[in-house]
Amino acid sequence: MSATKIIHSIPSDPLTGAISVPVYQTSTFIQEAPGVNKGFDYARSNNPTRKVLEDVVAELEGGHSGFAFSTGLAAIDAVLKLLSAGDEIIAVDDIYGGAYRLFTHVYEKLGVKVHYVDTTDAENVANLISSKTKLVWIESPTNPTLKVSDIQTIGIIAKSVGAYLVVDNTFASPIAQKPLSLGADIIIHSGTKYIGGHSDLVAGLVVTKTQELSEKVKFIQNASGAVLGPWDCFLTIRGIETLELRYKKQCENAFAVAAFLINHHAVQDVYFPGLVTHKNHSIAKRQQNGLFGGIVSFSLKEDTQEAANNFVTHTSYFKLAESLGGVKSLLCHPPQMTHASIPREKRLRSGIKDSLIRLSCGIEHSQDLINDLNQAFASINKSRNYVKP
Numbered sequence: 001m002s003a004t005k006i007i008h009s010i011p012s013d014p015l016t017g018a019i020s021v022p023v024y025q026t027s028t029f030i031q032e033a034p035g036v037n038k039g040f041d042y043a044r045s046n047n048p049t050r051k052v053l054e055d056v057v058a059e060l061e062g063g064h065s066g067f068a069f070s071t072g073l074a075a076i077d078a079v080l081k082l083l084s085a086g087d088e089i090i091a092v093d094d095i096y097g098g099a100y101r102l103f104t105h106v107y108e109k110l111g112v113k114v115h116y117v118d119t120t121d122a123e124n125v126a127n128l129i130s131s132k133t134k135l136v137w138i139e140s141p142t143n144p145t146l147k148v149s150d151i152q153t154i155g156i157i158a159k160s161v162g163a164y165l166v167v168d169n170t171f172a173s174p175i176a177q178k179p180l181s182l183g184a185d186i187i188i189h190s191g192t193k194y195i196g197g198h199s200d201l202v203a204g205l206v207v208t209k210t211q212e213l214s215e216k217v218k219f220i221q222n223a224s225g226a227v228l229g230p231w232d233c234f235l236t237i238r239g240i241e242t243l244e245l246r247y248k249k250q251c252e253n254a255f256a257v258a259a260f261l262i263n264h265h266a267v268q269d270v271y272f273p274g275l276v277t278h279k280n281h282s283i284a285k286r287q288q289n290g291l292f293g294g295i296v297s298f299s300l301k302e303d304t305q306e307a308a309n310n311f312v313t314h315t316s317y318f319k320l321a322e323s324l325g326g327v328k329s330l331l332c333h334p335p336q337m338t339h340a341s342i343p344r345e346k347r348l349r350s351g352i353k354d355s356l357i358r359l360s361c362g363i364e365h366s367q368d369l370i371n372d373l374n375q376a377f378a379s380i381n382k383s384r385n386y387v388k389p
Contacts, residue, residue, distance in 0.1 A: 002244070003244040003245065006060065006240060006241070006243060006244060007241055009056050009059050009060075010052065010056055010237060010240065010241065011052060020234075020238075021049055021052045021234060021237050022048070022049065023049055023230050023231055023233075023234045024047055024048045024049045024230050025230050025231065026043060026047075026230075027042070027043050028041070028042055028043065029041055029042070029043075043227075043230075044222060044225050044227055045222050047227075047230050047233070049230040049233045049234055049237075050068050050227065050228060050230060050233045052233070052237060053066070053068050053228070053233045053236055053237050054066035054067055054068050056237065056240060057174075057189075057195075057205050057207060057240075058207055060174040060207075060240070061169070061174050061178060061179075061180055061187050061207040062178055062180050062181055063180050063187065063207035063208055063209055064208055064209055064210055064211055064213070064214045065207070065208050065211075065214035065217070065218070066205060066206070066207045066208075067205065067206040067207075067208075067217055067218065067221050068191070068203060068204070068205055068227065068228035068233060068236070069203070069204035069205070069206070069221070069226050069227060069228055070202070070203070070204065070226045070227060070228055070229070070232075071190075071192070071202045071203065071204050071226070072098070072170070072188070072189070072190030072191070072192060072202070072203070072204040073098050073099070073102060073204065074204050074224075074226035075188050075189070075190075075204025075205060075206045076098075076099055076102060076188060076204070077102060077224070077226070078206060078217060078220045078221055078224060078226070079135075079166060079186055079188065079206060079217070080102070080103075080107055080112070080135075081220045081224065082134070082135070082164070082216060082217075082220070083107070083112050083134055083135065084111075085110060085111030085112065086111055086112075086132065087111075087112055087113075087132065087133075087134040087135075088112070088113045088114070088115065088130070088132040088133050088134065089103070089112065089113070089114045089115070089133070089134070089135045089136070089137055090114075090115050090117060090119075090125055090128050090129060090133055090135075090136045090137065090163075091103065091114055091115065091116050091117070091136075091137040091138075092116070092117070092118075092119045092137065092138045092139055092140075092142055092147070092149065093116040093117055093118050093119075093346075093349065093350040094118075094139070094142040094143070094144075094145050094147050094350040094351060094352070095116065095137075095139065095142070095143075095350075096139065096143045096168070096338070096339075097334075097338050097339035097340065097341045097342050098338075098341070099137075099168075100339075100341060100342050101341040113132075115128050116346075116350075118147075118350075119138050119140075119147075119149040119154060120147045120148065120149055120279055120280055122149070122150050122153040122154050122157060125154050125157050125158075126157050129157055129158070129160070129161055129163065130161065131161055133158075133161055133163045134163050134164065135163060135164050135165075135166055136154060136157070136158040136163055136164070136165045136166065137166045137168075138151070138154060138165070138166070138167055138168070139167070139168040139170070139171065140167060140168075140169075140171075140172065140177075140179075140287075141171045141172065141273055141284070141293055141295070142171075143170075143171065143295075143334075143338065143358075144271075144295070144297045144334045144338065144339065144352065144356060144358040145271045145297055145350070145351045145352060145356070146171075146271040146272060146273055146278070146293070146295060146296075146297055147279075147280070147351070148273050148278070148279070148280035148281075148283050148284040148287075148288075149280070149283075150280070150283050150287075151165070151167060151177075151179050151182040151183060151184060151287055152182045152183050152287070154183075155182060155183020155184060155185075156183060158183075158185075159183070164185040164186055164213070165179075165183060165184045165185050165186070166184070166185065166186045166187075166188060167179035167184040167186070167187055167188070168187075168188045168189075168190075169187050169188070169189055170188070170189050170190045170193050170194070170325075171193075171194075171293050171295055172288050172291075172293060173189075173194040173195065173243065173247050173293075174195075174243075175194075175243060175244050175247045175248070175291065176247070176251075176288040176289055176291035176292075176293065177287055177288045177289070180207070180209050182287060184209070185208070185209050185210070185213060186206060186207070186208055186209070186213065186217075187205075187206070187207040188204070188205070188206055189204070189205040189206075189207075190203070190204060190205075191203030191204060191205045191228075191236050192204075192323060192325070193323065193324055193325030193326075194243065194246070194247055194250075194294070194325035195236060195239055195240060195243060195325075196235060196236050196239040196325075196326075197239040197242065197243065197246050197325060197326060197327060198235075198239060198326055198327055199323060199326035199327075199328065199330075200235060201232045201235045201236060202232070203228050203232055203233075203236050204228075246327060246363055247291070247294065248291065249363045250293075250294030250325075250361050250362065250363060251274075251291045251292060251293060251294055252366065253294065253329075253361035253362070253363070253364070253366045253369060254272065254274070254292065254293060254294045254295060254296050254359075254361045255272075255274050255292065256366035256367075256369075256370060257296050257359060257361055257366065257369055257370060257373065258270055258272035258274060258275055258296045260370045260373065260374075261296065261298050261373070262275065262277075264377065265301075266300060266301055266302075266377050266381075267298050267299070267300060267301065268298075268299045268300055268301045268303065268353075268355075269298060269299045269353075270296065270297075270298045271296070271297040271298065272292065272295075272296045272297075273288070273292045273293065274292030274293075294324075294325065294360060294361045294362075295324060295358065295359065295360055295361070296358075296359045296361065297334075297356055297357065297358045297359065298356070298357055298359075299353040299355045299356045299357070300355040300357070302355065303353050303354055303355045304354055304355055305333075305335065305336065305354050305355070307355050307380075308333045308335075308354070308355045308356070308357055309333065309336075310380040311357060311376055311377070311380055312331055312332070312333050312357060314375075314376040314379040314380055315331060315372050315373065315376045316372050316375070317329050317364060317368060317369055317372040318330060318331040318359060318369070318372055318373070318376075319331070320332065322337055322338060323360075324358070324360035325360060326360070326362060327362050327363045328362045328364075329359070329360060329361055329362035329364060329369055329372075330359075330360040330362075331357060331358065331359050331360070332357070332358050333356070333357055333358075334347075334352055334356055334357075334358055335347060335352060335353075335354055335356065338358070339352055359373075
């Protein structure tokens, strides 16, 4: 969807002509008679501001319906509530730490079994799938090692046993990737990231492909109640208006940063789907429309937590913080931050080294970001014998 279509998919207010979507800050709605209303009765069930956001997100992803939740994890939780005891999930091994915590410490106790596998090779999914598999859960690219999976091929495998393919599309965004058109059934976004885009809200989004799935998720959303409030819906809508402009600039910056890092003597590995050395670069190029995202991760030759700590505390433009996808550049150390809930042995198996650092490129000038990283390397080299050229 082009920037023109994105902007004009957001309606003006039919009552007043306001060009911005109004914030309907209300808990309830007056009814003409019991059960007779204007489509809204109670704000948990529906809200006019939230409805605009949900409709726009569904259109962005080419889905049947969209649903807005209070956080990304609330969105993940709603999809997991489609399952019953005895059901199984095949999930990408390099999974977001919060999702791993929810899968392991909540749903496994309720009788849902999770198999973690490297989905960059679709054959691994085919080897594990069975009649008990109800969800195949992938992130593409993954957080934080930017692994890319073949959505179309995995979708075919999932459908062979009647399982739903769920794709967390947060890193690619609807600008780069349309998983539903590639065979996915459900899309999840942390709206906190690229879609919101300004580090001023937390939100979760689900988009469903069919009416049947839409009805199931709508029931869960209303029954569980973890909905996004009207003000945060307004902020998310506002973020969508500039999504394409922001995302393309962030992709451009990430490409420049990756090219710098891959030639730096202190860097061991660079993880970025835009590099031809990336395992599934050709798949990313095809299914992400040539846009490789704004995230770059890298590990240091001195593969220790101490070395990573020294680096992440010496940057200036890159701010040390959780989250990603905002207009300001951020960096984090996943083993101690976003993925701390995953046991170290499992982190290492999935490729998350002790020194792995994740960069989220904002919309600053790329050379300023490169200079910032360069001075961080120089600072830690000067303060201690970090690594020799």
